[in-house]
Amino acid sequence: MATEKQSKPGWKKLQEGDLIIGGGTAKEFKTGDWRSKRPVFIPEKCINCLTCWVYCPDSAVIVKDGKVVGFDYEHCKGCGICEHECPVKGKAIKMISEKEAKANEKK
Amino acid sequence: MAKSNILARTGNEAMAEAMRQINPDVVAAYPITPATEIVQIFAGYVADGLVDTEFVPVESEHSAMSACIGASAAGGRAMTGTSSQGLALMAEMLYVASGLRLPIVLADVNRALSSPINIHCDHSDTMMVKEAGWIQIFSENAQEAYDNMVQAIKIAETAKVPVIVTTDGFIISHGMERIEILDDSVVKSFVGPYKPENYLLNFDKIITVGALDLPDYYFEHRRQAAEAMRTAGAIIMDVASGYQKISGRSYGLLEKYKLDDADCAIVAMGSTAGTAKVAIDNLRAKGLKVGLLKPRVFRPFPKSEISDALKNIKAIAVMDRSDSMNGQEGPVCLEVKAALYDKSLNKPVLDYIYGLGGREIRLDEIENIYNDLFEAIKGKSKDKITYLGVRE
Numbered sequence: 001m002a003t004e005k006q007s008k009p010g011w012k013k014l015q016e017g018d019l020i021i022g023g024g025t026a027k028e029f030k031t032g033d034w035r036s037k038r039p040v041f042i043p044e045k046c047i048n049c050l051t052c053w054v055y056c057p058d059s060a061v062i063v064k065d066g067k068v069v070g071f072d073y074e075h076c077k078g079c080g081i082c083e084h085e086c087p088v089k090g091k092a093i094k095m096i097s098e099k100e101a102k103a104n105e106k107k
Numbered sequence: 108m109a110k111s112n113i114l115a116r117t118g119n120e121a122m123a124e125a126m127r128q129i130n131p132d133v134v135a136a137y138p139i140t141p142a143t144e145i146v147q148i149f150a151g152y153v154a155d156g157l158v159d160t161e162f163v164p165v166e167s168e169h170s171a172m173s174a175c176i177g178a179s180a181a182g183g184r185a186m187t188g189t190s191s192q193g194l195a196l197m198a199e200m201l202y203v204a205s206g207l208r209l210p211i212v213l214a215d216v217n218r219a220l221s222s223p224i225n226i227h228c229d230h231s232d233t234m235m236v237k238e239a240g241w242i243q244i245f246s247e248n249a250q251e252a253y254d255n256m257v258q259a260i261k262i263a264e265t266a267k268v269p270v271i272v273t274t275d276g277f278i279i280s281h282g283m284e285r286i287e288i289l290d291d292s293v294v295k296s297f298v299g300p301y302k303p304e305n306y307l308l309n310f311d312k313i314i315t316v317g318a319l320d321l322p323d324y325y326f327e328h329r330r331q332a333a334e335a336m337r338t339a340g341a342i343i344m345d346v347a348s349g350y351q352k353i354s355g356r357s358y359g360l361l362e363k364y365k366l367d368d369a370d371c372a373i374v375a376m377g378s379t380a381g382t383a384k385v386a387i388d389n390l391r392a393k394g395l396k397v398g399l400l401k402p403r404v405f406r407p408f409p410k411s412e413i414s415d416a417l418k419n420i421k422a423i424a425v426m427d428r429s430d431s432m433n434g435q436e437g438p439v440c441l442e443v444k445a446a447l448y449d450k451s452l453n454k455p456v457l458d459y460i461y462g463l464g465g466r467e468i469r470l471d472e473i474e475n476i477y478n479d480l481f482e483a484i485k486g487k488s489k490d491k492i493t494y495l496g497v498r499e
Contacts, residue, residue: 011331014327021313
């Protein structure tokens, strides 16, 4: 937390009145950083029905050429709707804890 | 001089006159007694082509302030006028305007708040929004109402803090007085064109206004707004000094009347300050050393200037034209006391809550306050809080 505090500008350096200069800055706002669970994609089980893509409230299911290829973890909030809606027996999407996922990433 | 600049004007007419000379880009307003005339007269100026203003007749005061916020954020100079319930309905948007640092100027005609419903003067409306991050300037008469409006637009735009200029309902707003106005061209060059650094209609420099501010940024932006209010005092003084050069009339954060050698002093804002001056002249004629401290600017609160002005006074009465309904003193008295505490000035300070809902304040009542103060100096205890003029 201490390092995060120092990395952000103090009040004297900020734009007055909460102005944001420049357009299209929403792209830079990564909204998925507080997720406690994340979906993991299991491609061998996926039938590419795109039900998860339709239901995802954050448009965080990445689709290429009509096929699901994974998730946008910068914006996914980990709600689990994709897993719930996945019609495949045994599910092609599995929710795992973020903590576990981060530990796996480090390995 | 071909044309006389001395006119007979009510407070409302004087404020509308100042708005005509300022020629704002947008005025958005909803009528309310006793402030209606300000925007009604101004709407006449718009209809007659005397100003270039876009007049937006909205469906409520909440919308009036919202439209002013939109206009100001877009890059325009925006003004409005209201009173009492109208100011209360605007309250939510007042905080938005000051948080976005938009230099809107609002003419508020002080009127009591419901309930019970009443249309006459007290300061409860303005006191209700004393924490809204707006500069508050009180006027003693129609002349000051005019002068304060002209200065307010420049103060707001320099400080990037919105300004409320008040008059007392009916007493000033509808009382006709002799006022002296400046030439249109003098006001035009004094206020100058409005050139915001960032604004929504600047397509060469795109901005976002009003974005969500979470726990990691909100505090910093509030800190900036707090600082803007602290530094606004110096800006108000600068603008006053420029205004003196064009008008010959001098303004400060506060005004002292026969205060420097006084034993007893009254602190009063708005039209009552004028009444108190007459009471002081009467008592001075009898050899009593009495004086007045009139805070012209209530926000930012001129804390050190007030304690300096009162440091040699032996007993002080604060006249509060509103009650905070807080089980203790009224708002002005509490802040005056706090100012004295920080300078370790321990002296009798009596609070007089008066004039609610337009109850008249008479000369003899003010003279009696000074009598109370002389008694207090002698150590004879007086009520700390007096409801002056209420029937027991």
